[in-house]
Amino acid sequence: MQTVFSIGVDALAYGMVLFVISIGLSVTMGLMRVVNLAHGAFAMIGGYIASYAARDLGLAYAVAVMLAVFGTILIAIPVERLLYRRVYGQPELTQVLMTIGITFCVIGIANYVFGPTLKTIPTPESLRAPVSLGFRTVSAHRLFVIACGAAVALGLWYFIERTAFGVKLRASVDNAAMAAALGVKTEVVYAVSFAVAVGLAAFGGVVGAELLPIEPYYALRYMVTFLVVVSVGGAGSIPGALAACLLLGAIDVTARYLVPDFGNFFFYLAVILVVCVFPRGLMGRAQ
Amino acid sequence: MKHVAIAALAAVLMGSAAHADVIKVGVVGPFSGPFALQGKNFKAGIDAYMALNGNTVGDDTIEVIYRDIPTADPAQSKALSQELVVKEGVQYLAGFYFTPDAMAATPLLEQANVPMVVMNAATSAIVTKSPYVVRTSFTTWQTSTPIAKVAFDGGTKKVISVVSDYGPGVDAEAAFKAGFEAAGGEIVEAIRMPLQTNDFSPIMQRIKDSGAEGVFAFLPSGPTTLGFVKAFNENGLKAGGIKFFAPGDLTQESDLPALGEAALGLTTTFHYAVSHDSAENKTFVEAAGKALGNPAELSFPAVGAYDGMHVIYKMIEATGGAQDAAKAVEAVKGLSWESPRGPVSIDPASRHITQNIYLREVAKADDGTYYNKEVQTFEKQGDPGLAAAK
Secondary structure, rough: HHHHHHHHHHHHHHHHHHHHHHHHHHHHHHHHHOOOOOHHHHHHHHHHHHHHHHHOOOOOHHHHHHHHHHHHHHHHHHHHHHHHHOOOOOOOOHHHHHHHHHHHHHHHHHHEEEOOOOOOOOOHHHHHHHHEEOOEEHHHOOOOOOHHHHHHHHHHHHHHHHHHHHHHHHHHOOHHHHHHHHHOOHHHHHHHHHHHHHHHHHHHHHHHHOOOOOOOOOOOOOHHHHHHHHHHHHHHHOHHHHHHHHHHHHHHHHHHHOHHHHHHHHHHHHHHHHHHOOOOOOOOOOO | HHHHHHHHHHHHHHOOOOOOEEEEEEEEEEOOOOHHHHHHHHHHHHHHHHHHHEEEEEEEEEEEEEEEEEOOOOHHHHHHHHOOOHHHHOEEEEOOOOOHHHHHHHHHHHHHHOEEEEEOOOOHHHHHHHEEEEEEOOHHHHHHHHHHHHHOOOOEEEEEEEEEOOOHHHHHHHHHHHHHHHHHHHHHHHEOOOOOOOOOHHHHHHHHHHHHOOEEEEEEOOOOHHHHHHHHHHOOOOOOEEEEEEEEEHHHHHHHHHHHHHOOOEEEOOOOOOOOOOOOHHHHHHHHHHHHOOHOOOOOOHHHHHHHHHHHHHHHHHOOOOOOHHHHHHHHHHOOEOOOEEEEEOOOOOOOOEEEEEEEEEEEOOOEEEEEEEEEEEEEOOHHHHHHOO
16 A cells, blocks of 8 residues: 555656646647657756856746746747747748757757756755655655645646736737637747746756756657657646646556566556547647 | 670779779667667767878778667668668678667668667677678676676675666666575565656665665666666665666766766776876777767767777788778677777687776766776676576
8 A cells, every 4th residue: 555655746747847848848839839859959948047147146946937937938939939939830840940940949058058068956955855755755856846746837827817917818820810710919929928838848858857957858858758748738738747647647656666677668558548539639629 | 785885894893993992881779769869979979080081001901881770670770781882882781770770681681781880779689680791889787787796796695676667677677686686695575667657766775665775777778767767866875875786887977977976886887987197088988979979878878889880990901901801700709909099909719899887976067077987807707698598
């Protein structure tokens, strides 16, 4: 029984890390219809900024997180204006080619500027201490990540479903021409949603760095996992992404505990089954 | 017809003019991509050797040509090696970070009359694939066997083995098992985890549940190591008194700043520590650090490359610059020298390097950095992996 609880905690923590990093991709792919393979690159940029701020400049963790999120958005704005804007509404292949190109550039630049070694983001003492849950100890950082995941899920759901901006966003996504005719500034809507998605990527990159350490190849190394989460959850659906992360996290962690020799077999088996039964993902919208 | 005649004449002239010539060495390694750091170390080791010993042997000038192979890719490795031999006319092939890459190029050697100096790839069998292969790095068997003795003598009798599920991981598991069971210990469980593991908590739970007193671990150096060591601490295994044994890939110097305090006290066995205390090593670390630009990135592939160049220089010396693979390899059999890692020699039978293996413990230096502190020496270790394979 203790083992079951223990696996449960690990699964929840891993699922939430996946969620925080992947949700931004779900927003760009589902709501903006851009296959953004540079998502991992933005998460990595966030990680590098946080690492530089916290480790080399000695700033507090919270400040480093803020800097990472806003710094990455700042870098992303010209990229959006100059590059992404040209591929909105283009065929997927064009988008894939452009975004994978951006990814390779970012990998090269990161390698050149920061070197190929691992970069850590020092966490404050309060997040490093192990916390006893009665039946086992987990690091406070894991609990922090779980809380972050929950906060992001709630906040984003509120933002998209309950605010005036969310209404405009959904309108622009469903029919850009009609939304524009009704006075919605679709360009602004897209720019803001892109900034939010990039900010979430950076945030995920920073808080998830304990599990997915920051190094130049980060941008590609974990991209498949992020894409899997989006396709299983259904692009653009926040509850879907959350469900997908928890499901995949649980399967991955349990399989690793019981039959580690099978590797990622059960993870991908689950992915295949879900995609067969729900071709648009668990909660994807019909098109 | 005239052209053919001129070409033939030119070939003859060039052949006879092999003395006082440019001798090319082709180096295949990962210079970009996820393993770029290791390739960078190859280059640093080579640059350091050439900076300290000059770029000439006798009258001949040595030129190194690099070819990039970002991840293990046997077909590409073979193609690049072939291109180096045919188009660039290299007389020596060297480098090779991954075993499959080295294996794929071995069939070329005899026909091309080119010796291969393996500067990293650590599977025992590579040297058996061609009589022209010489290795100056290490094998996983070589570095993993002594730790079994260390574990048993330290009072740990029940160990769980946890390795990444790929060639070197399986090698490490087998080497440790052989050594530990021969000493009288018991392997309670052997787990192979997938290479793409990000979260090690479930593995740590398995270790806890197995009731082992210690864990033997092998993972390729790089990002996963960090997750593994952190999980080991965070899940209370270190605090719970479970001993940690591993070959030194896990605590390579370039990963130590990231591992930080989590690595403190980890014991590993390996052939080279940047901290090794000798005059040769001091010179080497200084030269290689300069070649790298950032001395903190220095790691074990650099020393394999440095000694690899030493072997190649000796080969060129022995053949006088003429292309003669058999003579070149013959000349370095039994060659012994003082490497930055300590005294080494090339075993005449296997053409693999015989070297000291050191037991190290991660310690904190006075300036707050972490390093591998050598605490015990196992002298003149050969490769037990070849014997085990027979």
